[in-house]
């Protein structure tokens with residue numbers, strides 16, 4: 001278990017969030033004023049690194065086992081390894097989509113609603129902040145904090161889904177970017193669709209931990225399900241950290 | 255009926271299920287058909303699912319897999335009906351020449367798969383966890399053979415489930431090959447002619463379907479066989495009680511079952527003509543069968559991905575005390591290398607298939623050059639998996655060779671560390687060579703040479719393995735019971751297959767060899783040498799561990815001595831016609847090319863292989879109950895699983911294991927590999 005006290009942990013989450021927010025804004029303005037692909041990739045890498053290290057706690061993979069094979073902590077360590085292996089595998093889907101995007105579109109991008117893109121990106125980022133708060137709360141046995149944080153994450157996740165699938169998709173279709181209009185449309189719907197599918201599964205995961213959390217099934221020692229949902233949720237955010245510039249910021253308008 | 259033995263009852267029901275399914279199809283056709291005739295596809299699918307269900311019902315009653323199949327049939331219809339209803343509501347076409355429309359079949363296939371999984375019970379514990387209930391760590395498996403037909407969490411049972419399913423699929427795929435090989439025995443069309451009709455396909459279409467399905471059904475069979483070996487052996491070899499995630503393990507097996515059925519259903523739904531590679535643009539225009547092929551492989555792919563995940567976690571977390579990385583059995587190293595590939599790269603064949611599926615369903619233009627798409631992109635995504643995949647097929651087999659050789663030579667394995675690292679080396683370099691399949695695809699010119707060299711680089715770690723095998727054999731006390739025969743056969747055949755790799759990898763020669771029968775000879779050589787022979791060796795070797803009886807040596811030797819020469823003749827004959835200009839994947843060739851005789855020989859050799867495998871299967875099923883008893887350390891092995899009685903106890907080792915020495919120090923006085931400690 002972490003021995004940082006709750007306040008420090010909350011503050012750390014907040015500071016990381018501020019960094020992420022500033023970097024996102026920076027990204028957006030850089031893309032407006034100049035054509036700087038490498039810089040944008042670099043910023044995305046930093047953002048992803050921050051989330052992976054501070055929100056997903058990749059270093060927990062190094063945790064020593066403090067119990068025999070049957071103990072909860074030993075099993076949690078095994079589960080954590082399994083979860084990360086799954087994400088490694090999953091990231092090959094998204095990597096493949098990225099390759100398809102680069103291969104087909106190169107340095108061009110479809111004409112999408114910039115402000116909407118920024119808003120949904122911000123929504124997902126804020127949801128990650130609350131997810132981190134929820135997990136931190138649970139680690140310190142604060143059930144109420146957990147429930148509030150998870151509920152907010154859940155709501156923001158649904159808002160993100162509505163933003164992408166409910167607003168962005170019809171708008172794009174209205175602009176003439178449809179699934180069958182050409183490579184750009186196909187790539188746009190495939191990338192956002194695959195990501196939205198993952199957000200949807202993440203939302204389901206959140207509903208499960210919210211319900212079980214409300215019934216008091218988790219405590220500060222035993223809450224692997226919460227940790228797993230958290231890691232998964234942040235992973236979805238990491239994917240978007242790359243997909244957002246790939247779809248909205250990089251390259252000339254088609 | 256109840257007096258019959260279950261197996262006869264099951265076979266009888268299988269026939270009846272087929273007929274009932276067929277009649278149902280005809281009935282539906284009469285009911286809804288009108289102007290379209292879809293008797294063949296719908297009755298075909300019904301007969302397939304119906305006979306499978308009836309068979310298992312006869313064997314085990316309404317439980318386990320039977321329940322899964324019933325759920326799958328219902329799920330398929332609910333899913334397809336749902337889409338059909340929506341289409342009717344939207345004013346779109348509701349029924350087509352395959353009864354349901356293409357989107358309806360695809361969605362039905364998906365829902366059917368999930369229904370199968372919930373019917374068989376693969377989700378049961380997870381569902382309880384999601385509801386916040388807890389489940390016991392292990393479930394008691396039923397007594398007797400029934401335990402193999404339902405969800406079990408025991409890695410040994412799952413390993414056997416995988417292996418038997420794999421043998422079944424290889425039998426089906428092999429039968430397909432026998433049919434189209436018969437057509438190829440002489441030039442001109444013999445029986446697969448344009449007037450031939452099967453499942454609404456004429457002879458030529460049927461040839462294409464069989465040829466394409468042969469490839470993919472065999473690959474699915476190999477993937478399941480690999481998973482079978484890994485599941486059965488790896489936990490035992492590292493002294494673990496089970497895999498790290500037993501439920502995920504069961505899920506990985508069971509998702510392959512509906513996947514395999516989907517794949518086979520392609521035969522009835524118009525078939526497909528792309529070969530196992532499914533290249534667009536052809537695959538975007540193939541009949542409906544290609545969607546079932548994509549969907550089926552997708553499911554089998556998940557099986558492979560999750561199996562890889564499980565194995566890595568198991569080896570990292572659950573090794574016995576003292577089992578440091580360089581004391582791991584070579585097979586386990588090979589399994590790790592394999593799992594790294596299947597965990598990651600498999601996603602890309604899944605993605606490439608998915609993109610074609612979506613192009614067909616939603617008219618998305620990924621691979622349509624007229625709309626800014628690019629068919630070569632598919633080839634990149636596809637081969638990024640499918641080249642490393644060949645190492646998924648062979649690395650475990652090569653691991654088996656290194657594992658068994660010292661046992662039968664009574665000498666330490668030569669260069670243990672190098673061999674262990676060579677598996678990883680092959681797997682990692684294997685990620686960098688995929689475009690050697692694309693030299694003739696219009697790939698950018700400047701990419702050819704780097705891919706040629708990276709491919710040739712793979713020969714180095716592969717050579718390390720050969721060097722070690724030969725040095726291990728050198729001056730050993732060689733004995734040759736059946737498993738050892740297959741090990742030696744594997745080495746020789748793999749050598750021949752492997753040596754034909756570099757000419758295919760060299761751009762200048764490959765432009766001539768590409769898409770000829772030479773390539774067919776090449777990969778049959780590598781796959782037989784690297785997978786089929788070692789797989790048989792492993793079965794002959796560990797069969798006593800699983801059953802407490804041994805397989806007949808006489809029949810085993812007969813199997814070997816028919817299969818090996820036939821195979822060598824077959825592969826050389828294939829290479830010969832390839833060099834003389836025989837294109838692969840075609841149903842006919844010109845008599846003027848002058849290789850009719852070689853083709854005839856290939857076909858005869860193919861039959862002989864088929865017969866030898868039939869002997870093996872007879873031996874396998876007969877020896878289960880009638881084989882000679884073998885409960886001790888039959889092969890005089892040092893590996894811990896042989897130091898406990900056979901068949902293996904449920905949780906493997908009652909006492910904890912401690913590894914105290916090197917695994918392969920055969921014949922060294924006073925050396926010791928494992929110790930059993932009493933305190934658990």
Ligand code: HEM
Pocket residue numbers: 531644645647648690691709710712713716751752754755756758759760764767768769773776777780781784
């Ligand atoms: C390790 C065992 C091996 C296996 C299981 C294997 C399997 C295969 C398979 C299945 C194909 C045909 C793919 C298709 O359908 O088009 C193939 C083609 C090829 N293999 Fe191998 N192979 C092995 C080793 C090697 C080695 C050692 C090399 C080179 C050093 C090599 C080079 C090639 C090349 C260049 C092709 C493409 C030829 C063409 O289509 O023109 N392979 N191999």
Ligand SMILES: [Cu+2]
Pocket residue numbers: 640641644687688690691
């Ligand atoms: Cu290859």
